[in-house]
Amino acid sequence: MFNALRTTLLLAAMTALFMVVGYFIGGTTGMMIAFLFAAGTNLFAYWNSDKMVLRMQNAVPVERSRVPELYEMVDVLSRKAGIPTPKVYVIQTDQPNAFATGRDPNNAAVAVSAGLLRHLDTREVAAVVAHELAHIRSRDTLTMTITATLAGAISALAQFGLFFGGGNNRDNPLGGVGALLMVFLAPLAAILVQMAVSRTREYEADKDGAEISGDPLALASALKKIATLAGRQVNVPAERxxxxxxxxIINPLSGQRMDNLFATHPDTGNRIVALQRLAGEMPLADNTPRSQPRRPPVTVRQSGNGWRVPSVERAEEDRDGRGPWG
Structure with missing residues (x-):
């Protein structure tokens, strides 16, 4: 119920942003056109934005027969989360990262990058997948995907209106200045909306994902590795x-652009501290001392030399020859 209300409020806020941009570009007429455009974008985003996001992020579907270990991991964790097994995609980038998308648990997908499979061990990959499954179970993916689609559309609308001289409309109270302001302020406003729905959601997914995998310390370790490496490796689809x-799961932007002025994710260090606190509160599944690494309760079959992701040949074996699963 809460997520449905949050999504409704998000759609209302983004639609209002559309109308404000339309007004300052084309006056009353521009505002009405923007409203119709927003309505059409909302409808499109609900049914098709997940496919668009996967395509724009260079995520390719992989067959179960090619990567049985990853599929088995997703199957096991999905059963623990109590949701249908989502589709599995691999993002063709060396930056370790992951995301989930889809309008509901029955129409969802998990996308992990080739870099994630190369740099993280089995426990850490499982913890990241569990985090993304938590987003799917709580239906965060609908909110996240629609926000991404509408934020991009708002920026495009502002630039489109300026290009076609919308600021010359006599009904526009600020004239060309208003249109120019919208080009800069509309994307920032969209980012602020993203921030409003992002930070708390990540903490919740960390907690729920750690409970699904049963291994909060593995997620803490994964977040630390991803945050460290993400700043060194450019994720081209995300930058575009x-x-x-x-x-x-971690901000994929390099920080070399103004797009990274406002952080859409909570501080990674704070997330790690929260997970470490959760690990101390969770009962152990075995007799392993807390000072020692715990084995995850997820069993994943591993082949002798690891496995390669189809059409992502950069997920090569580690130096010791064990492959990306360690």
Whole structure:
């Protein structure tokens, strides 16, 4: 119920942003056109934005027969989460990262990057997948995907209106100045909306994902690795579509652009501290001392030399030859 209300409020806020941009570009007429455009975008986003996001982020579907270990992991964790097994995609980037998308648990997908499979061990990958499944179970993916779609559309609308001289409309109270302001302020307003729905959601998904995997310390370790490496490796699809950055488990932007002025994710250090606190509160599944690493309750079959992701050949074996699963 809460997520449905949150999504409704999000749609209302983004629609209002559309109308404000339309007004300052084309006056009353522009506002009405923007409203119709927003209504059409909302409808499109609900049914098709997940496919668009996956395509724009260079995510490719992989067959179960090619990557049985990853599929088995997703199957096991999905059963623990109590949701249908989502589709599995691999993002063709060396930056370790992941996201989930889809309008509901029956129409969802999990996308992990080739870099994630190469740099993280089995426990850490499982913890990241569990985090994304938590987003799917709580239906955060609908909110995240629609926000990404509408934020990008608002920026495009502002630039489109300025290009076609909308600021010359006599019904526009600020004239060309108003249109120019919208080009800069509309994307920032969209980012603020993203921030409003992003930070608390990530903490909740960390907690729920840690409970699904039963291994909060593995998620803490994964977040630390991803945050460290994400700043060194450019995620080209994310840089081209910064409005979708909030969908990833860690901010994928390099910080070299103004798009990274406002952080859409909570501080990674704070997330790690919260997970460490959760690990101390969770009962152990075995007799392993807390000072020692716990084995995850998820069993994943591993092949002798690891496995390669189809059409992502950069997920090569580690130096010791064990492959991306360690």
């Amino acid at each position: 579509n910064p409005a979708m950055a909030h969908m990833y």
